[in-house]
Structure formats: structure tokens, C-alpha cells
Amino acid sequence: MDFHFNEEQLMFRDSVRALLERDCTAAVLRELWAGESGRSDGLWRGLAELGLTGLLLAEEHGGLGMAEVDLVLALEESGRACLPEPLVETVLAAAPLLETLAAGGGSAASVAGKWLPRVAAGEARLALEHPANPCVADAHVAELLLLLAGDGSLHAVERAHVELTRQPCNDAARRLFTVDWKPGDDSLLANAAGAMRLLDAAFDRAAFGCAAQQLGIGQKLIDLAVDYAGQREQFGRAIGSFQAVKHHLATAQVAVEFARPVVYRAACSLATGHADAGLHVSQAKAMADEAALLAARTSLQVHGGIGYTWEVDLHAWMKRAWALEMTWGGSAWHRGRLADAVLADVDNNPREGQLQLQGVN
Amino acid sequence: MDLDYTQQQRAFRVEAREWLEANVPAQALQSMDTEQGFAAHREWETKLNEGGWAMVSWPVEYGGRGVDLIEWLIFEEEYYRAGAPGRVNQNGIFLLGPTLMEFGSDEQKARFLPPMAAGIDVWAQGWSEPNAGSDMAAIRTTAFRDGDHYVVNGQKTWCSRAVWADWIFCIFRTDPDSERHRGLSFMLVPLDAEGVQVRAIEQLDGETGFAEVFFDNVRVPVDQLLGEEGGGWKVAMSTAGFERGLMLRSPARYQATARKLVALLRDNPEAAQRDPTLGDRVIRGWMQAEAYALQTYRTASRIIGGGSIGAESSLNKIFWSEMDLAMHETAMALLGPRAELLPTARAAGDVGDWLDGFQFALAGPIYAGTNEIQRNIAAERLLGLPRG
Ligand SMILES: Cc1cc2nc3c(=O)[nH]c(=O)nc-3n(C[C@H](O)[C@H](O)[C@H](O)COP(=O)(O)OP(=O)(O)OC[C@H]3O[C@@H](n4cnc5c(N)ncnc54)[C@H](O)[C@@H]3O)c2cc1C
Numbered sequence: 001m002d003f004h005f006n007e008e009q010l011m012f013r014d015s016v017r018a019l020l021e022r023d024c025t026a027a028v029l030r031e032l033w034a035g036e037s038g039r040s041d042g043l044w045r046g047l048a049e050l051g052l053t054g055l056l057l058a059e060e061h062g063g064l065g066m067a068e069v070d071l072v073l074a075l076e077e078s079g080r081a082c083l084p085e086p087l088v089e090t091v092l093a094a095a096p097l098l099e100t101l102a103a104g105g106g107s108a109a110s111v112a113g114k115w116l117p118r119v120a121a122g123e124a125r126l127a128l129e130h131p132a133n134p135c136v137a138d139a140h141v142a143e144l145l146l147l148l149a150g151d152g153s154l155h156a157v158e159r160a161h162v163e164l165t166r167q168p169c170n171d172a173a174r175r176l177f178t179v180d181w182k183p184g185d186d187s188l189l190a191n192a193a194g195a196m197r198l199l200d201a202a203f204d205r206a207a208f209g210c211a212a213q214q215l216g217i218g219q220k221l222i223d224l225a226v227d228y229a230g231q232r233e234q235f236g237r238a239i240g241s242f243q244a245v246k247h248h249l250a251t252a253q254v255a256v257e258f259a260r261p262v263v264y265r266a267a268c269s270l271a272t273g274h275a276d277a278g279l280h281v282s283q284a285k286a287m288a289d290e291a292a293l294l295a296a297r298t299s300l301q302v303h304g305g306i307g308y309t310w311e312v313d314l315h316a317w318m319k320r321a322w323a324l325e326m327t328w329g330g331s332a333w334h335r336g337r338l339a340d341a342v343l344a345d346v347d348n349n350p351r352e353g354q355l356q357l358q359g360v361n
Numbered sequence: 362m363d364l365d366y367t368q369q370q371r372a373f374r375v376e377a378r379e380w381l382e383a384n385v386p387a388q389a390l391q392s393m394d395t396e397q398g399f400a401a402h403r404e405w406e407t408k409l410n411e412g413g414w415a416m417v418s419w420p421v422e423y424g425g426r427g428v429d430l431i432e433w434l435i436f437e438e439e440y441y442r443a444g445a446p447g448r449v450n451q452n453g454i455f456l457l458g459p460t461l462m463e464f465g466s467d468e469q470k471a472r473f474l475p476p477m478a479a480g481i482d483v484w485a486q487g488w489s490e491p492n493a494g495s496d497m498a499a500i501r502t503t504a505f506r507d508g509d510h511y512v513v514n515g516q517k518t519w520c521s522r523a524v525w526a527d528w529i530f531c532i533f534r535t536d537p538d539s540e541r542h543r544g545l546s547f548m549l550v551p552l553d554a555e556g557v558q559v560r561a562i563e564q565l566d567g568e569t570g571f572a573e574v575f576f577d578n579v580r581v582p583v584d585q586l587l588g589e590e591g592g593g594w595k596v597a598m599s600t601a602g603f604e605r606g607l608m609l610r611s612p613a614r615y616q617a618t619a620r621k622l623v624a625l626l627r628d629n630p631e632a633a634q635r636d637p638t639l640g641d642r643v644i645r646g647w648m649q650a651e652a653y654a655l656q657t658y659r660t661a662s663r664i665i666g667g668g669s670i671g672a673e674s675s676l677n678k679i680f681w682s683e684m685d686l687a688m689h690e691t692a693m694a695l696l697g698p699r700a701e702l703l704p705t706a707r708a709a710g711d712v713g714d715w716l717d718g719f720q721f722a723l724a725g726p727i728y729a730g731t732n733e734i735q736r737n738i739a740a741e742r743l744l745g746l747p748r749g
Contacts, residue, residue, distance in 0.1 A: 001431045002363050003662035069362050226744045241747040246740030254676050261655035268364045283648050339644040342623055
């Protein structure tokens, strides 16, 4: 039992942080909001050069063959930087799904063979439709879309063959779409039964990704408020010296700090294929979402009036926290999934909660 | 990161489980805040020590097994799983013990640790004074040096279980001209010393859990000074770190409460129907208990890796005390009108000891430094906000 990240994992985090601090500043974010695509091919390629986009993919697909636990700190950094790129959609949701399918051979293998090396190299992004989300995120920059037909089967369609309608939303960095397209035999990846299984696994990975990003977002929201509270003066002193302000921020920090190990456990459980990985993800998503929401509300309160303006960067993180809370299962949904399992478990076995740390038996 | 237990850790768990299964009293002991209950709990401490389970993370020479903190957490999990009695000597083994390991001379360790482990010396904590609670640096009780003794005069208050305890660890002002954190010294005083008078104070539940302790020219030999004269604040802060951090409140305790709460929800479906938010409150408590366990394992890993626990123990304190209270409030809501009944009431049915637990949980945000004080510490020392 050891909670440490190893040297490589920490170094990887540091290099992702350095890149984002340089290339994903608040000024860059604002520039991207104003642009049509809202995305930066350069930034995406930079992340790919670090190995981020192919991290979970096998070496035969140009990836690094690593696991969620190697990725979690980088995801946290991407939240801290409010990165607008489809890291969760491409790296966690769609690419591993395609890779799993490819193992079964057939047409999926050739689709994967063609696209996964491009994902790893930062030349392609992927999008995935999922019943949990009303829209497909970042479909406009995805060279390949994984879409659900009316019968529940899963298809791979290139962007040239779909029609996208943008659905405006609250976070200026998000790009959400509905997709019009026609399924065909040549686009079929998996029938309904097979698709469901794959989508469930993709859902868990994506929800985990959001949870990890929420840690970074929540911490950044607190850091922004701490910074501001140290500078802004009222009644002749820094507002951060007022106890009411301190207590708000300490409370938010408690929430973020205690979501952290839960997210790290989820990373570990996904990486090792733990039988309860999905439930560990649900707990991570629920707790990280709530921590980020609390940090958002607190940070706004501490900023006062200026926090309510477009001018101050705070809203970028605040809106991302709101958006991620609702995608890939809201925190209430995830609590519900966990509640069902916990109650059922106690029914069967009142003394041995199976959801607890492994090895209790 | 590897969240699996090792072979050795699993074997240790099995060993602990088997011993506990064979030795935990079948009948719950009477409250340790009663004379008889205290005696019964002391007996249990003795038995634990004979089995070598008094404080597993201590070195063997002091009655421990020399295992690491992860194994200590495993032991705690088994302890609560087995429904074993609360630790009457928690102030000693969890707070003073680790402080002695850090600041005590070899002689002091050899003298105080083994009888502590054996339940021969049960310890009380003497920090608070009538005018020095949250503002602990305002303490007034004095100790002046007279040859190879200190002479103590003054009063301590809210000392848990000092009515029946054998020893008390205190901070006194040894430099009369000093102010605040300076000039304080950490001392170990037998409660039966001449000039010590202990007066019981009944707590919320009517039991004598608290005591005031009066010192009237009490002579304390200098070899019962822990750390340096005038350096008591530093020693006390280390003890406080254990109290807020991972020692006093091991996660297993809250995981046990969470399991009981889930069972209570299952057994009271009509309450959950009446108030649909109750189910969600239960699962939130359950998640928090899990999160607290994971966070504690994380801290333990860090300490084993050579790290230390600092101001983040304040976050810990806030978290466990609020989690505990929230779970007990949820239980009270689930019990509904039966919640006011003592378990001894005929009409109580299976209300269990939730009421007791609820009343004690209410103290969580007060003792070990109030949560307001913890928030101040977290904001200033962790977040770097300016001092008020
Ligand atoms: C069950 C229990 C067991 C205890 N056991 C022991 C023991 O064994 N040994 C021992 O020495 N003590 C013990 N205590 C005492 C405990 O440590 C004190 O009660 C605690 O430190 C608070 O001090 P006080 O009671 O004087 O409250 P006060 O300091 O008077 O505080 C009253 C209120 O004012 C708030 N307040 C005070 N100062 C500030 C500030 N700067 N900023 C914001 N708010 C502030 C507090 O948070 C609190 O809400 C125990 C207490 C309880 C409830």
C-alpha cells in the first residue's frame, strides 16, 4: 500500500505544467474563445509531443502503453490551466474504446490502425457520442467521430460525412454539437450489445478524467481567490485578513483536499481493472464535482463585484467547473450509482463493505 | 502508487483479526466515563498489551510490534470491525506516546511508555485553563524551579477522564515574565501527587467525563520535564498535530459509523420515504468516511516516505469532526421521534447508541482546537492569507 507517485509521473506532471503555463495562459484562452474553432492545433501538438495524447495507447498504435494513474496528474494540470482541448473526449473516452475494439479484429482493427497513430502523434482528435451527454463535444475538430445509430450500434464516421450544428453554451471555451449523419454497413464498429459495454467503459474513464480536471480547477479557483484576498483592501487592510474570508477559503480547501485521494484511487482502480473501478470513479466524480462547485462559489464570493465581471479571469474556471459537473454523469447521478451499490452490499454482507480498500478480506 | 496491501500486510490483518475475535469482550463495556466502566476499560488495555496489540506501531521494547503506519491503520480497521472497546488511554497512547518518542530522553521513554501501553498509567491532558481555551498561549498556571523540582500552582480545566486517570501531561508557565508562546514548559505530573486536587465536572450526558485539576504547590521532579524548559509550546504543538492529524481519529472509526448508518437506512425505509434526502445524506457520509480513509493512507505513505504532517492536520480536524457530526445528525433524522429515547428506555427498540454518539460528535468541532481556530490555521499557514 503506497500512495506515492513515482519520479516519472511527477516529471511528466511538471513538463505538462510547464507547457501549459507557457502556451495556455489566460490571454491565450481569451484569444481562443473569440476564434471560430476555439482550439489550437499547436497546443494539441505540444501536448502530443509530451506523449499525453497517446499515453494510454499501446506502443503498436504509437502510444506509450501507460495507464490512468500515469495520466491523473497531467489531467489535474489541464484543469488548473483551464485547457480547452478535448483531452477527456479523445484520450480517455474515444481512443481507448477504439483500441479495445481493434483487439477483436475486423473493420475496427483497420479503423484503429489508421487513426490511433494519428491521435498519438497529435494529428487527429476524436469525438464520442454518449447517451449521458446531450451533445457531442468538440465534434468540429474531431477528424473521426464515434457515433450511435438509432438501433444502439456504434459507428465510426469521418467529419466530412457528418453535418454539425453548434449548440451555444455557457463556457466560452466549450464547443458542443448535434450531429446529423447516416449509418452504413461500412461505418459499423459494434452492434448494440457490444457498443453498450464499450460505452460504459468509456463513460467511466471520461468521468474519471473530468474528476481529475475538477481537482485542478477547484485548486485554481481557490488560488485565484487567495491571491486576490491578499491584495484587495477594505477598511484599511487586506480582505484576506478577515476571518470570514479565511474561513470560506479554508472550507473550500478541505473539500478539494479530501476529493484528491479519492480521484487518485479511481485512477489506480481503472489502471488495474479493479472490480469496483466504476464505483470508485463515481465517488471521485461526485466528490471532485462538489469540491469544484464549492470552490467556484467561494472564489466568486471572495472576489465580490469584480468577480461578477467578464473582465476578470475567474469565470473561465467557474464555468468549466459547472460544465464538467454536468457532463459524463452529474454528481447526483454518480452518488446514486454508488448508493445503489452500497445499499445492496450491506444487504448481502453487513460487515464487509466490498467497496472499501482492497484486501479487507 | 500501489493501493494493494502486501502479503505481509494481509498476514498481519489476519493475525490481528484472529486475536481480536478471540479476545474482544462479548458484552459491550460500560461507559469509560463511569468509575466501573473506567476500570473495565483499563482491564481491556491490559489484555491488549498482553497480546502485544496495545500500540502496534511502537518499538517492541516499549510494548509495540514495530510495524509501520499502514499496518497500524490495518489494525485499527480490524479493531473497529471487531467492535472492540474504545481506548480509555487514548490521550496517552495516541498523543503523549508519539510526543515522547519525538522529544523524550531514552530514560523517559523507558520509564513512561511501557506502563502506558500496559494500561497501568492512564493519562489525561491538561492544557485548557479557565481563561485559556482557544487562546492556549494565554495559560497562567505557573511552575518555578526549586532545586531539582518545579513547584506548580494554578488550575487546568476540561481534562477528559482526569477523575480516574493516573497521570496528566500539562503545559505550565516556567518563566513568569514571559508572554504567550514563550516561557512555557511541558511536564508530566502524577494525579496523586501532594497538592493536586481533582474535581469532577459532569458532561452533557450527566457522566463525569471532565475534570478540573487544581495545583497547590505541587512538586514535580525536573526529570518529568519533556523537552526543554521554555520549549513547551513546540512540544505541545507536536502533540496537537497527532490529535488533529491521523493518530487520535483513525478512519476505521468513521467507516464503522458509516456502515452502521447504511444499515440504519436499510432498517428504516419508511423514514427515507418520508424524507427522500436522507438516502443522499447517508451516502455522502459513507463517501466521506472512505475519503478520509484514503487521505489517511496517503498521509501515512508520506510519513513512511520521510515526510511529515504539518498545518494540513487542521484540514483533517475540520473534515473528521464535521463528517462525524453530519453522520450522527443523519442517524437522528432517520430515527425520527425515537431519537430522543435513551437505549435503556423500554420503547426505544433498536435506537442503539446513536444519541450518545450524536452528543459526543457535537464536541468534535470544539475539542482538539475548535474548527474556527483550525480554519484560521489552514488559511494562514496553508493558503498563506495575511494574519488578522
Ligand atoms: C469533549 C471535550 C473534551 C475535552 N478534553 C480536553 C482535555 O482532555 N484536556 C484539555 O486541556 N482540554 C480539553 N477540552 C477543552 C477544549 O480543548 C477547549 O474547549 C477548546 O480548546 C475551546 O476552548 P474554550 O472551551 O475555552 O472555548 P473558547 O476559546 O472560549 O471559544 C468559544 C468560541 O469562540 C470561538 N473563538 C475563540 N477564539 C476565536 C478566534 N480567534 N477566532 C474565531 N473564533 C474564536 C471558538 O471557536 C468557540 O466557538 C475538551 C473539550 C471538549 C468539548
